[in-house]
Amino acid sequence: MELTNLWPRLEPLLADAERPARYLNHEFGCVLKSDADFNFCMVYPDTYELGQANQALRILVNCVNAQPGMAAQRAFLPAPHMCDVLRDEGIPLFSIEGCAPLAEFDAVGITLPHELAATNVLEVLDLSGIPLHASERTDTDPFVIAGGPCAYNPEPYAPFFDAFNIGEGERAMPEGLDVMRRMKAQGASRADILLALAQLEGWYVPSLYRWLDEAEAQERGSWIEPVRDGLPTVITKRLFEEFAESPGWEPCIVPFTEVVHDRLNVEVLRGCARGCRFCQAGMMYRPVRERSADNVVDSVLEGLRCTGYDEVSLTSLSSTDHSQIADILMRLNEACDGKGVRISVPSQRLDSFGVDMAELVAGQKKGGLTFAPEAGTQRLRDVINKNVTEDDLFSAIDAAFAAGWRRCKLYFMIGLPTETDDDIKGIASLAQRAYDRAKAAVPPEQRGSVRMSVSCALFVPKAQTPFQWDGQIAPEESLRRVALLRHSVKYRAVDVHWHDPDTSFIEAAMSRAGRDAAAWVEAAWRAGARFDAWSECFSRQAWEEACEQTGFDPAVVAQTTYPTDYVMPWSHISCGVSVRWLAHERKLAGLERTTPDCTFERCSACGACPSLGTDNQLAAPRTNAKSTAIKPDRNDSGATFNAGSASFEESGTVQPDTVPTCGGDMAEKAGSCMRADYGEGERYD
Amino acid sequence: MTDSSLFRLRVEFGKQGRLALLSHLEVARALERAVRRANLPFAVSKGFSPHMRIAFGAALPVGVGGTSEIFDILLLRYVRPSDALQALQHASVPDLMCTSCAYIEPTAKAASVAYPFSTYVARFTEAPVRLEVPAEITVVRKKKEKVLRSEEFLVGPMLLDGDTVRFTLQAKDTGSLRPDVLLRACCEHTMANGASSAEPDVDSSITTTPSPLRVASITRVRQSATAEEALR
Numbered sequence: 001m002e003l004t005n006l007w008p009r010l011e012p013l014l015a016d017a018e019r020p021a022r023y024l025n026h027e028f029g030c031v032l033k034s035d036a037d038f039n040f041c042m043v044y045p046d047t048y049e050l051g052q053a054n055q056a057l058r059i060l061v062n063c064v065n066a067q068p069g070m071a072a073q074r075a076f077l078p079a080p081h082m083c084d085v086l087r088d089e090g091i092p093l094f095s096i097e098g099c100a101p102l103a104e105f106d107a108v109g110i111t112l113p114h115e116l117a118a119t120n121v122l123e124v125l126d127l128s129g130i131p132l133h134a135s136e137r138t139d140t141d142p143f144v145i146a147g148g149p150c151a152y153n154p155e156p157y158a159p160f161f162d163a164f165n166i167g168e169g170e171r172a173m174p175e176g177l178d179v180m181r182r183m184k185a186q187g188a189s190r191a192d193i194l195l196a197l198a199q200l201e202g203w204y205v206p207s208l209y210r211w212l213d214e215a216e217a218q219e220r221g222s223w224i225e226p227v228r229d230g231l232p233t234v235i236t237k238r239l240f241e242e243f244a245e246s247p248g249w250e251p252c253i254v255p256f257t258e259v260v261h262d263r264l265n266v267e268v269l270r271g272c273a274r275g276c277r278f279c280q281a282g283m284m285y286r287p288v289r290e291r292s293a294d295n296v297v298d299s300v301l302e303g304l305r306c307t308g309y310d311e312v313s314l315t316s317l318s319s320t321d322h323s324q325i326a327d328i329l330m331r332l333n334e335a336c337d338g339k340g341v342r343i344s345v346p347s348q349r350l351d352s353f354g355v356d357m358a359e360l361v362a363g364q365k366k367g368g369l370t371f372a373p374e375a376g377t378q379r380l381r382d383v384i385n386k387n388v389t390e391d392d393l394f395s396a397i398d399a400a401f402a403a404g405w406r407r408c409k410l411y412f413m414i415g416l417p418t419e420t421d422d423d424i425k426g427i428a429s430l431a432q433r434a435y436d437r438a439k440a441a442v443p444p445e446q447r448g449s450v451r452m453s454v455s456c457a458l459f460v461p462k463a464q465t466p467f468q469w470d471g472q473i474a475p476e477e478s479l480r481r482v483a484l485l486r487h488s489v490k491y492r493a494v495d496v497h498w499h500d501p502d503t504s505f506i507e508a509a510m511s512r513a514g515r516d517a518a519a520w521v522e523a524a525w526r527a528g529a530r531f532d533a534w535s536e537c538f539s540r541q542a543w544e545e546a547c548e549q550t551g552f553d554p555a556v557v558a559q560t561t562y563p564t565d566y567v568m569p570w571s572h573i574s575c576g577v578s579v580r581w582l583a584h585e586r587k588l589a590g591l592e593r594t595t596p597d598c599t600f601e602r603c604s605a606c607g608a609c610p611s612l613g614t615d616n617q618l619a620a621p622r623t624n625a626k627s628t629a630i631k632p633d634r635n636d637s638g639a640t641f642n643a644g645s646a647s648f649e650e651s652g653t654v655q656p657d658t659v660p661t662c663g664g665d666m667a668e669k670a671g672s673c674m675r676a677d678y679g680e681g682e683r684y685d
Numbered sequence: 686m687t688d689s690s691l692f693r694l695r696v697e698f699g700k701q702g703r704l705a706l707l708s709h710l711e712v713a714r715a716l717e718r719a720v721r722r723a724n725l726p727f728a729v730s731k732g733f734s735p736h737m738r739i740a741f742g743a744a745l746p747v748g749v750g751g752t753s754e755i756f757d758i759l760l761l762r763y764v765r766p767s768d769a770l771q772a773l774q775h776a777s778v779p780d781l782m783c784t785s786c787a788y789i790e791p792t793a794k795a796a797s798v799a800y801p802f803s804t805y806v807a808r809f810t811e812a813p814v815r816l817e818v819p820a821e822i823t824v825v826r827k828k829k830e831k832v833l834r835s836e837e838f839l840v841g842p843m844l845l846d847g848d849t850v851r852f853t854l855q856a857k858d859t860g861s862l863r864p865d866v867l868l869r870a871c872c873e874h875t876m877a878n879g880a881s882s883a884e885p886d887v888d889s890s891i892t893t894t895p896s897p898l899r900v901a902s903i904t905r906v907r908q909s910a911t912a913e914e915a916l917r
């Protein structure tokens with residue numbers, strides 16, 4: 001079917017639009033396939049500048065376009081004011097490439113990048129004129145599917161989607177779309193197509209499962225019950241098994257207007273096994289798979305040539321953990337010399353090696369450096385398995401300030417399980433001592449320019465982590481702890497910033513809720529909530545109104561601490577890591593015992609490899625390179641390094657770990673493209 | 686941009702179609718990326734944050750297109766202009782297309798100040814009967830109101846021809862009058878006068894104007910060094 005082109009209706013509105021380049025299309029590298037009989041639109045539920053650089057969007061549009069007969073386009077939510085203008089003018093939400101109404105596509109995919117995007121999903125559907133509920137859609141409506149990090153607890157979104165793609169979409173998405181395309185061509189009904197989809201690996205069709213009440217769920221060990229035979233009761237995530245061998249460069253669009261992460265992004269590895277117990281990304285992207293140094297270097301150079309970018313970021317959850325990172329950075333430095341190209345590594349290890357790597361790419365310009373100790377005391381860092389010591393931090397600070405950096409930002413979480421006031425005072429103490437170290441590492445005449453800042457986020461218990469059973473502290477309590485922290489910081493050169501606890505509270509509720517939260521989300525959206533991740537748009541009042549209307553109590557969901565045998569509402573979704581292991585990790589946390597990273601040391605028996613039928617794939621063995629001397633490692637054989645497997649019952653005593661660690665959750669935050677991140681300096685600025 | 690060991694290439698390009706809606710910064714970024722894609726041997730500045738040595742002509746406002754916009758790029762070695770142009774065209778999108786290039790003296794005036802006279806052609810949604818230019822136009826700059834005298838900026842008459850108007854504006858050291866601002870003021874001024882001279886309204890509570898005078902597009906068609914050249 002020929003899609004409608006809305007451009008003639010849109011164009012007259014753009015003269016008065018803020019940043020019209022968001023809506024223009026015609027960017028270098030964008031593709032509009034004309035020979036397709038199946039149209040897919042991939043939506044990022046926020047504005048162009050937040051979504052354009054999103055990895056899922058780029059990868060999936062390319063994957064689908066590579067299929068014969070299928071065409072993929074992008075779409076974003078217009079800026080808030082433009083949403084209203086479109087409504088007033090009666091213009092539905094449109095795709096970028098063809099300016100076509102979303103409702104005309106065969107399938108619409110919406111990525112769920114973070115917990116505050118839920119109301120924007122409804123805004124997308126409503127602006128598109130697509131019925132909000134899957135149950136109200138008919139054969140003429142597109143299939144609305146979701147994926148991304150929040151699909152690991154799909155239930156708060158369940159009624160709004162026809163299907164969820166759990167895990168990596170490189171293979172699963174084209175497979176799912178192919179089922180839709182073939183069956184649609186044969187005249188199959190919507191219900192039959194969804195039934196077929198539900199039987200594909202990695203696909204969850206919530207309408208085919210009845211939602212049970214709490215008592216039933218706890219008794220049966222699952223919150224869902226299939227409405228017919230032959231449906232899986234646990235949906236395990238899909239992996240892109242060829243990730244390590246696949247080229248790191250793939251065509252991307254070069255936007256006109258400035259967007260977040262406006263640079264070439266080359267994914268150097270996937271997964272992180274450091275095992276920070278609060279970190280969802282560290283659990284759900286297992287196992288660890290590295291692309292070889294040759295692959296990465298070739299991909300970067302090819303990407304720079306094809307896009308014309310002057311900056312490349314080597315993305316992953318922990319890029320400085322790559323077994324060949326020093327080699328990669330040195331080869332890239334050499335190849336890019338004299339071209340004014342900046343290389344950045346967004347997540348660095350918190351030790352002198354991390355600083356060495358930062359220095360390799362920083363050149364002359366050294367702005368600020370960010371480290372994420374996450375907790376103020378060694379006790380609490382052991383609880384969360386943030387395997388980093390004070391010495392690691394101080395050696396990193398010494399190295400960074402001696403190398404020329406003058407500003408340092410330290411990230412912490414407040415409200416972590418078992419946290420006491422001593423841990424809060426520990427943050428102040430650590431930051432002040434870090435400041436003393438930094439000053440000592442700098443020539444006396446430059447000491448006045450040394451700045452240390454502390455940024456605090458409220459701990460959000462995330463689904464699929466060892467801390468999924470732990471409640472969040474109430475927003476008022478978090479403010480008390482922030483006040484205690486501010487009171488404890490005596491140095492004027494150390495400033496304290498904190499994140500608004502009201503939005504973290506919504507995040508926690510969305511992260512842990514079941515299907516009954518969907519009505520609450522819908523009521524909040526009807527009360528005016530949208531763009532919740534933008535602090536200037538967040539409306540606490542709208543969410544509170546929604547509570548009154550629906551009787552849903554987010555405080556219970558966000559703040560209740562459960563025993564580890566409590567069945568959580570996402571127990572039917574598996575990221576490969578076993579619930580038993582999560583519970584075991586929670587127990588170790590209580591004992592203040594740490595678990596090593598299986599890419600450096602022995603297997604911790606999380607269960608991801610056996611359940612997904614794979615292993616960690618490292619380009620070379622990883623070593624704890626703590627020395628400041630950088631030796632080029634030209635061993636890029638690409639051999640698979642098998643860490644073997646064991647079970648945690650056998651592992652006996654867990655040794656205190658010495659592996660220095662990165663900003664794993666930092667990488668997650670930056671990747672989430674939250675409004676708050678927009679314009680924030682790169683780590684190596 | 687006066688390094689005699691470098692080659693200074695002046696490139697002409699068009700900003701048209703929907704890409705007229707790009708801002709000056711967006712255009713600059715897009716062109717810099719096109720130069721990189723074209724793999725030209727561009728010079729890079731020294732210092733803390735090395736960047737491409739590229740300089741752009743006088744900025745166009747968002748929504749205003751241009752047929753002969755310019756930028757200068759310093760090259761480390763000589764590339765035949767025809768080869769450079771071919772490489773640039775291959776690396777450009779259709780609506781932001783490089784159209785010609787030539788080497789200029791290293792000491793030539795910067796692209797942004799070389800051509801203070803800009804000639805524009807604007808098209809209205811409907812052919813106006815007449816167009817009146819207000820003597821004073823109030824603009825807001827850095828949150829401060831400023832009154833500009835249109836005669837100080839307008840060079841020659843505003844030539845109305847059917848639904849288009851052609852005019853030349855001079856950029857001053859103290860500032861300039863944006864073509865879109867001038868046209869909007871002209872439209873408002875013309876309509877305000879038109880309403881007063883038209884037949885009295887039957888319904889006194891609503892003042893109706895037949896069809897509001899609106900600009901459909903504005904394009905800078907020429908940049909000149911002198912007024913004579915601009916008006917030729």
